[in-house]
Amino acid sequence: MADPDPRPDRDKAVDEAPPTYRAPGTIKVGSIAGSDVLVTPSWFLIAALIAWLMAPRIEAAEPGLGWLTYVAGFAFAIVLYGAVLLHEAAHAVVAKRLGYPVGVIMLHFLGGATAVESEAKRPRDEFWIAVVGPLVSLAVGAAAFGVSFLTPDGLIGLLVMGLCITNLFVGVLNLVPGLPLDGGRLLKAGVWGVTGNPNRGSIVAGWAGRVLAIIVLLWPFTQGQILGVQPDLTDYVLAVIIGVFLWSGASAAIMSGKVRLRLPLLVARDLARRTLAVPADLPLAEAVRRAQEAEAGSIVTVSSAGEPIGLVHEGALLATPEERRPWMATSTVTRRLEEGLTLPADIDGEALIQAISKTPAPEYLLVEQDGSIYGVLVTSDVDAAFSAGA
Incomplete structure (x- = not known):
């Protein structure tokens, strides 16, 4: 872990980052550390879903808002994704400080993604770029928990507790060791450090991600026995969406690792x-x-x-x-x-x-x-x- 930096011109690598590519339909809402922040159209779907799901709780906390209940729910979604943006910005900032070019920061239906334009050169770089995101989410959740004791009941209190719960959940979830989650990158860094081969790390973390995907898909069928809460249609839909996302990301990591393992054969x-x-x-x-x-x-x-x-x-x-x-x-x-x-x-x-x-x-x-x-x-x-x- 104490190997010297193999890139003496790492600042130059950042300066020579490839031009930003903006996917069709995305909306630029700003930039962080030189990287454009883009929002996909799918984000508006999840924002509307959050507003709809939060409406009963908002009505209970602040009765009589009428149609403003949904406006407050939409604002709630914006605040929650602001925390997601902090998570992704942390990845971008650390990657740039370590000398890796960063493209765009994307906010989408399932959260966010930071486009680091090159593979990590060392296990410790992979570790720090990956771990900083969950740490920021946990820090935001802990801060919101502390503030919750100072906020009055009502809409503000609901918002603060929402920030607390969601950020703690995102932070813990992203530490689960399975690609494409940040925890999968931590597992990859660990295997890489032990074996000296990043591709074996990708394969191991990819299989862990597939196991996680299966668990997510099966969760609605078992949550009744575990939590005593019967699943509804939303639980099944979200399990399928998240499970497919995890499975496809894990499978891509496994395929990439296997391909790269064969590359040394090509002389x-x-x-x-x-x-x-x-x-x-x-x-x-x-x-x-x-x-x-x-x-x-x-x-x-x-x-x-x-x-x-x-x-x-x-x-x-x-x-x-x-x-x-x-x-x-x-x-x-x-x-x-x-x-x-x-x-x-x-x-x-x-x-x-x-x-x-x-x-x-x-x-x-x-x-x-x-x-x-x-x-x-x-x-x-x-x-x-x-x-x-x-």
């Missing part, structure tokens, strides 16, 4: 095809003959100075009838070596996948550190190697 040097360098104006038939003779699986065209300038596209070559190949220059079925199509021969793992994703192409030229040609990497070979490790 460009091991997957490269032997290549033959030929002049660009050499007849295609002769280039193919030489490649077969040399048992090369790919062809690179070079300039008169020996500099690589193009890669023979395997698909274009196979689509060219053999009777036409003697009369065609090899350059007619090549793709020019543009930026991103030349990769270091030692590239592997996640760096390899990122390079391929950044510049999609069927083939890439692999070169040694001195610039000499090592071979050609074919994307279909990378896909086959990845699938074989599944």
Whole structure:
């Protein structure tokens, strides 16, 4: 846990955060620590539901409000989500202080989400970014509990107790060890710290999240026996919504962890095809003959100075009838070596996948550190190697 910071330019990483992307239909309501705060249309649904559910309690606390009862209920929802915003802002502030770029803070139907734009580099970073949100919720709940002794009965007292109960609930719930909850990230950090592998942490915390999702789905069927309170339709609907949310988030974490575990198997040097360098104006038939003779699986065209300038596209070559190949220059079925199509021969793992994703192409030229040609990497070979490790 005392490892040195591997990012000496961490402030620069924050300054170079990617531009904010605003999902269609969202509404910007402000910004915190440089991150836009967005509200999704679904938030208005939960705000209306809170206003409707709180109406009887508000009427009991302040009789005679009439239609203002629902206005007060809506205001109650705003205050509650203000506390959720504090929770998410805490994630954003700590992530930025640790050097991670943060996109938007989103408030939605099930609460909020903070878009930290890069994966944590160390277990302790994962721990602190995750734990600060629940701690803020617990602090707000504790503060509201203390203030409740000073507030009079009525609407204000109801609001303060509501803040107390909901924040304590959110704080405790988010400490439950299962992704996608903050507690799942704490579990991931713990497994990561023990095993040295963040992907195993994601898989373990994802399975814990799936168990939690099943518990949530089954809760309405057991709450009568446990609490003595029979569930109503709202309980079942909320259990399904929350359970599906937890299951999908946990499943995504498991899938991501499994994918990342296989990435080290992808080594460009091991997957490269032997290549033959030929002049660009050499007849295609002769280039193919030489490649077969040399048992090369790919062809690179070079300039008169020996500099690589193009890669023979395997698909274009196979689509060219053999009777036409003697009369065609090899350059007619090549793709020019543009930026991103030349990769270091030692590239592997996640760096390899990122390079391929950044510049999609069927083939890439692999070169040694001195610039000499090592071979050609074919994307279909990378896909086959990845699938074989599944």
